[in-house]
Amino acid sequence: MKLFKANKGLHIPGHKNDTSVLHSEKFVTPDFVFIPLSIKGSDFEIYVKPGDKVKLGQKIARRVEAKGLPIVKHATVSGEVVSITDKKTHRTGLPFVCIKIKNDFLDTLSDECKPVENLDTLDNTKLWDIMSESGVVGLGGAGFPTYLKYKDKADIDTVILNGAECEPYVTSDYRVMLEETDRVVDGLVIMMKAASANNGIIVIKKGKKEVFTKLVEATSKHENIKVIELPDEYPAGWERQVVYRTLKRSYKQYPNECGVIVNNVSTAVAVSKAVRDGRPVIDRILTVTGEGILHPKNYLVRIGTLSTDLIKLSGGLATDLGDLRIIAGGPMTGVAQKQEEFVITRALNGIVVLPGFHTYQIPHGQPVGEVLLNVLHFTEHDHFHFEKDEQACVRCGNCVRHCPAGLQPTLLRFASLNKNEELLVKLDVTECINCGTCAYVCPSHISVNDAIKKGKAYFLVRNKNKIKK
């Protein structure tokens, strides 16, 4: 296997100063919470029916194992189930069937949530069970059930906690590391126990001195835990780069092939809470920020809160910027939502509201003088306005130079548009991680990664059929 080589990354302005110093505000009193299940909702076994009283942390649904990754859903407030067929927008932009719960503002804890008395009495299998029953998923954005990373994986020697947070604007992981430093370290210790690993590593971005000193202080008791700084580049938090930069190891598909498990820092906090307190994932820290938000803030919110509540709390949307884009997640890989209202899920780390993109075109029939006056507009660009005047690709090679996976995005785009499977194989389309770097640097403002995403989906569907035949 050839060694994965980390490309020299790309520095993206962070825009994190708005929220990085703000302590997260508690917002645990929404009137209703919506626990999203799936698009149809039929793959879940629902334990409650409308009218039932539920308590905080009570299991209310579980995915049938035959129909996908096993995930458990919990009630994140105590109160009364109103409906189990409500539809709300998920962070992916699709309408999901949700369980609607009315809050009674008492937060009576469920009897199922029992703290573990002695950690030493637990063996690995028990820890995996706790992780799965507490609904711990990848809180960094993947939403992949964490216990599956640990279950029946042999020869793991290192657990890496990823606190790089390379997405601009978002500061939720940063706040987690500052506010719950001990929880992070404790979670890492439990994870190492669950994986029978000897070493633990916490990676953060360079230049975050406050977090670095706090983490070093907290890990001083544990000799086998190190804190490593990564360069301030995008995408520094990509699993493959994290593993390569810290341990100089590379793998084909999953990091456990080379004895490594990578988890987000927020996941470690969730694991710590699940094991020490017996509390499932009922809340998380997330950032509401962007130029279109009046008062950017970090919040500690219950899962299932509506985004409209948070936007209202942050002072609402700016009215003087014209059109806005509301993005679930960071601006590099997040999904632009069709409306203000969507559900906060476990894997959502931020809501970013940005000004709209320019759609500048010289209108037909404009007088000569006005056209010449508008010449200046051609060179007028700024960082948060995405120009929509897509032009021809001049093959400048910017995307090739910056691609973190070492691919040729512009050639991939042509192959994807032409649906040329042979060429897609040759260009290693499956290695594309859709980080958006190619479109970010493109001088012709082509949405390169959008085309590649479609081409990759097309390729995967076709090949799946082939295997079935």
Next chain:
Amino acid sequence: MAKIQVDSHPHIHSGNSAHKYMFDLPITTYPMAVVAVLIQFIFATTILGASFADGLIVALRAALVLFTGVFSCIAAESIWWYFVGKKYNDFAGWFRIMATTYPSITGMLYALALPIGTPLYVVLIGGFVATIVGKTIFGGVGQNIFNPALVGRAFITIAFASLIGGAVNYTEVFPNIFGSSTDAIASASPLGSLNEGLLSYSSFKAIYGSFWKLFLGLYPSALGESLSFWIIGAFIYLSIKKTINWFVPVIYVGLVFVMSWAVALMTGLSTGDGLGTLAIYFPLFQVLSGGLLFGAVFMATEPVTSPITNRGRAVFAVYAAIITFAIRMLGNAPEGVMYAILLMNMFSPLIDNAFMGQRKGTSVKEIVFWIVTVALIVIITIYAGFRLGGSF
């Protein structure tokens, strides 16, 4: 009420734009045109000893050639998109097309590669060929296979060979001014002397006088190709702005320099005085004349017609250098650079094909390829040296 926009990610952008990227070329080439006209005036009045008024006539002629070159490309682009592409029908639409297809850059590069005596109708025809055959027929900017400026230049070099051949000869171009001039440089053609056997140091000195004249462009040549000092400055500016890959011109020029130096040493051209020491004048002459610098900086780095990966661009530069050297030393065409770059343009899709896929270190194939390439460079240099009468 403000709307909510939906779009695919990423939702932010680096602020990079094609206009910014492309405006670096006019920033360097349009002042270069002014300098070229000035240098023509200085050359005519000081070196050839023409009067002030006659010097102005020479400068005017140079300016006319440049203007016609640019004008022809813009006109061809306008006519094509109006009648064939049917993309616009008013000034705003025309302006939009001109601002996104950059005919002015093609036109200026094409005009700067022309010698001063090119008849204006030939310039006009060449400009139309450059734009229509070189660019728009493939679908406009970003789609062309060959460098449009070089297509136009190559077309007029072949189609009007007799007219272009004497176009750098000042006694022929301006018979009323220099008709009686006996100065060797007035009728010398560096493009010709490149392949009339090897130039000895004494004849080099007799024609050009000193290295500085060669460096400042005070000799008969194409209008822009002789301005070595300006081209080197432009190279530094464009490399710092990352508009071009710095290593493409460096590899191209450096390899031609080394190979021709080896030939010069093999054939015993060194004399021992001044630039004759170790025959250093010969590779310098090879690099500074015949449009090598101009081609390496402005033509070989053209992004559309060169390979897309950095390693592919290195291959492009190396083979362009080998072909240029071979044409100059072994062939009999004076414009080695032009044909070398056009030939390599043709190969860039193949080079792209070879470097496709994820970058995972160096493959065995690639190592073998580079060994073969180095062997080819050594063999072709030794062969050229022996053929031109050299020995070890």
